[in-house]
Structure formats: structure tokens, C-alpha cells
Amino acid sequence: MRALPLALLLGALACGGAGAEPEEVPAPTPVGGETPRDEVEVEREVPGLARALGPTATFTDLVAAARRLDDRGEGASDAGCLLRGSGEAGGAWRLEAELAVALRPLPEPGAALARRAARGRPFRLLSRWGRRGDAEGLTLVAFTDAPPPPAGPLGALLLTEAGVHALRSDRALAGAPAPLEGWALPEALDGVTQLVVSADAGTPLARLRRLLAALPEAASRDVVLAVPLPEDVRLPDAPSPADADDLLCGEEGLPASSGPLGELAPAQLLETLRPFHQEASACFAQASAEAAEGGRLVLHFRVGPDGAVQAACAREDDLGDPALRRCVVSRLSALRFPAPDPPGHVDAALPLVFRPDRSAAPRALCP
Numbered sequence: 001m002r003a004l005p006l007a008l009l010l011g012a013l014a015c016g017g018a019g020a021e022p023e024e025v026p027a028p029t030p031v032g033g034e035t036p037r038d039e040v041e042v043e044r045e046v047p048g049l050a051r052a053l054g055p056t057a058t059f060t061d062l063v064a065a066a067r068r069l070d071d072r073g074e075g076a077s078d079a080g081c082l083l084r085g086s087g088e089a090g091g092a093w094r095l096e097a098e099l100a101v102a103l104r105p106l107p108e109p110g111a112a113l114a115r116r117a118a119r120g121r122p123f124r125l126l127s128r129w130g131r132r133g134d135a136e137g138l139t140l141v142a143f144t145d146a147p148p149p150p151a152g153p154l155g156a157l158l159l160t161e162a163g164v165h166a167l168r169s170d171r172a173l174a175g176a177p178a179p180l181e182g183w184a185l186p187e188a189l190d191g192v193t194q195l196v197v198s199a200d201a202g203t204p205l206a207r208l209r210r211l212l213a214a215l216p217e218a219a220s221r222d223v224v225l226a227v228p229l230p231e232d233v234r235l236p237d238a239p240s241p242a243d244a245d246d247l248l249c250g251e252e253g254l255p256a257s258s259g260p261l262g263e264l265a266p267a268q269l270l271e272t273l274r275p276f277h278q279e280a281s282a283c284f285a286q287a288s289a290e291a292a293e294g295g296r297l298v299l300h301f302r303v304g305p306d307g308a309v310q311a312a313c314a315r316e317d318d319l320g321d322p323a324l325r326r327c328v329v330s331r332l333s334a335l336r337f338p339a340p341d342p343p344g345h346v347d348a349a350l351p352l353v354f355r356p357d358r359s360a361a362p363r364a365l366c367p
Contacts, residue, residue: 051065058204059201062083063108078360081363081366093205101143113163125194126140127224128158132149140198165179194223197224212365247325248325262344264338276335284354295354300313305338
């Protein structure tokens with residue numbers, strides 16, 4: 001579409017009336033001998049175009065697309081897979097993954113992955129679920145999302161020109177890289193709960209696709225794409241969680257109250273708590289790796305005569321995540337219930353059971 005002359009556009013905005021004759025806007029003074037153009041082309045990126053990649057795209061291009069999308073806050077996706085493309089000559093690629101960048105800015109893919117992988121040391125994964133694995137060796141930074149992995153070791157597949165290197169998060173693995181031709185998931189990765197895949201900077205996406213296509217069906221639904229953390233970058237020690245013992249109920253539960261008892265119908269309590277379940281789910285999405293496996297949290301709370309929550313604490317907590325407990329209790333404390341009738345305070349208990357949604361794990365390759 002031909003762009004409107006800038007003078008006419010500004011004039012129409014200034015006059016504001018439909019059909020009004022726009023005033024002429026004087027041309028700006030030329031700078032450096034250049035003649036000002038009377039038209040301004042406004043470049044707008046077509047929605048979703050940032051996910052499109054050319055037929056010769058490499059792993060570097062894939063990571064760059066993820067970085068752009070994350071910078072714009074456009075990492076959400078409901079495609080249910082990570083990468084789309086057939087690898088046929090002239091075919092384009094598309095990054096379909098839901099993004100969850102674990103470190104900003106997202107590091108560039110390195111070119112020395114083969115050397116670092118050859119050491120065979122246990123690796124560590126940095127993801128939205130926290131840090132998993134041994135800090136002794138390579139650290140991988142996840143940039144695609146996946147449900148929290150169950151308890152257990154992680155596995156890594158690192159694709160380089162030399163072949164496919166396999167690593168574990170719990171122990172060292174010795175051995176040369178396996179050629180991609182005829183590759184199969186090695187027995188050395190038996191028992192891992194999630195696979196982390198990374199590649200050298202210049203790895204063509206067609207080569208990455210061959211690796212992902214060789215994964216067994218079950219393993220292909222537990223894949224996270226990641227980039228190696230540069231060797232000269234050191235992460236700070238994980239902060240110790242703040243003391244949240246004040247959010248744990250004592251043996252007697254809520255503190256005693258000398259005020260009169262009021263009444264709230266169960267339907268009134270449930271109606272007010274309905275949106276709270278979404279709030280609690282949002283807290284769970286930021287849980288630590290251990291708590292993300294799920295568990296039970298029982299809250300006790302007191303509604304005052306005006307409907308405000310006067311006190312709240314956790315009576316049972318087998319999740320063991322102080323930050324999660326603090327988040328859930330604070331969301332509950334912000335609720336406003338109907339005023340009890342007859343007036344007074346109302347004590348209630350709310351059991352919550354958190355379970356990770358493993359069915360939401362994306363496929364490695366789009367059909």
C-alpha cells in the first residue's frame with residue numbers, strides 16, 4: 001500500500017474533521033544538502049514474522065529469533081511443538097516453541113561446544129524452574145518452555161560437527177561423540193527425566209531436525225532447547241530463601257480471637273475463592289524445581305467483620321518452597337469476602353493440591 005504524504009497525514013490530524021481541507025505543513029529544512037522526502041514509509045512487521053526463518057537458517061538464527069521475541073514480550077505460543085520445517089531443499093523454518101528465557105540477555109551460541117562437551121563432566125541446566133544439576137561442568141541456559149521435570153537426573157544432547165555428545169546432570173560420561181547418521185538415543189541416558197538439546201553456532205537447522213526426529217516418541221515430548229553459558233560468565237550463588245516461618249501456622253492454627261463469631265455461607269466463600277485458584281496457579285508456575293513436582297498445601301485464614309482477610313497461614317505444606325508459600329498466602333490475604341452476617345469473624349480452611357500438567361509438554365517437531 002502506498003504511504004500517505006506526511007504533510008497530509010499531519011494536517012488531517014490537526015484539523016480533526018472529516019472532509020476538512022488539511023492545512024499545508026511546511027517542509028522541514030534540508031540537512032546536509034539532502035532533499036526531504038514528502039512520504040514516510042512506516043515499516044511494520046507482520047505478526048508472527050519474527051518466528052519465520054530462511055531455508056539455510058542455523059542454530060544461531062534460531063536463538064536470535066528467540067531473543068527478539070523475548071525482547072518484545074511475544075514468547076507465547078499454542079503450537080504445541082518446538083520447530084516446524086521439513087528440511088527439504090528450499091523449505092523455510094519456523095520457531096514455534098513457547099519461550100521461557102532463563103537468563104537475559106540470552107547468550108549467543110558458542111563455537112567451542114565440542115571441546116567443552118568432550119570433557120564429559122556433569123552439566124547444569126538453568127531454566128524457569130531454577131537450577132538443576134552439577135555446577136562442575138557446562139551450564140546450559142534454556143530458552144524454550146516445558147513442564148517441570150520430575151525428580152531425577154537430566155540428559156543433554158549437544159550437536160557439533162563431530163557428532164552428538166551425550167551428557168548427564170548427575171555423573172560424568174566418557175566416550176567419543178556418535179555420528180548423526182544412524183544415531184539413536186544412547187543407553188547412557190536411560191533414566192533421565194528430561195532432555196536438553198543444544199548445538200554449535202553454525203549448525204544448520206536441517207541437521208538439528210535430524211537429531212530431533214531420531215528421538216523416541218516419549219523422549220521427544222520432554223525436550224528443552226538451550227544455549228551454553230560462556231565459560232567466562234559466572235552465575236552468582238543461588239540466594240537462600242527468605243525466612244517464611246511466620247507464614248506457617250502454629251500448633252494451635254490461627255491465633256485466638258476474642259471477637260464474636262460471624263457466619264458466611266459456603267457458597268459465598270467458594271464464589272470469592274474462584275479467581276484465587278488462578279492466582280495460586282500463577283504462583284505455582286514460578287515454583288522451585290523440587291516444589292514443581294507437586295504436593296499439598298493447606299491454608300487456614302480468618303475473615304474479619306468487614307470481609308477483609310485478617311490472618312492467613314499454612315497449616316500443612318509438603319511442597320517445601322518458602323517463596324511459593326509466601327506467594328499463595330499473600331494472594332489469599334488480598335481477597336475481599338462479603339461481610340459476615342451476623343457480624344463477626346469467620347475461620348476457614350482451604351486445602352490446595354498442586355500437580356504439574358505433564359500433558360502440556362510440547363513435541364520436539366511439529367507435524
